[in-house]
Amino acid sequence: MMVRDFQSVVGIEAREQFVDMTGHLPDAVVACVGGGSNSAGFFAGFLNDPVDIYGVEPLGRGPKLGDHAASLQYGSEGIMHGFKSLMLKDENGDPAPVYSVSSGLDYPSSGPEHAFLHDLGRVTYDVIDDNDSIDAFFELSRMEGIIPALESAHAVAYGMKLAKKMGKGSVLINLSGRGDKDMDYVIEKYGIR
């Protein structure tokens, strides 16, 4: 509740600014989900609105356990770090090893409010893999001059796919952080595109 309430400033202000700029609500909002804080706060601004809400988890290298960190997509009920939520577990029921190209998303669970919103069906949780997030990292940098954090690039990749599927309407994407911190790693591993 503390995390959600503190971070909700972002969701409340994003909603206000979007309505000021466009005169209407977005049709959909998108945020990446690691431990769940940026998305919990962002979504809080829209939970009572007729807006589709999407949480994007990291699919990493693929759906095999150990290759991703999509706990809401592939996890089951578990307790770790003092909270009960959906969790990726190893054969002993302990938190499983996880992986994502973005260090901030490789966590084997997400805050319990996400498990609740998942069960309610109020938020749609889906996944984006490393490759699509890297493509989105370059695309947003090139097209808008905004370098997204690799975590946020997962939300950007999903937002772009969603926009194509929707055809018309508006999608508001939360950029949870800037990608300056990821530049050296991305250029070393993927070169300049």
Ligand SMILES: Cc1ncc(COP(=O)(O)O)c(C=O)c1O
């Ligand atoms: C920029 C950025 N976005 C997102 C996250 C994921 O965390 P959370 O899901 O708690 O917002 C992190 C975590 O380190 C981060 O650094």
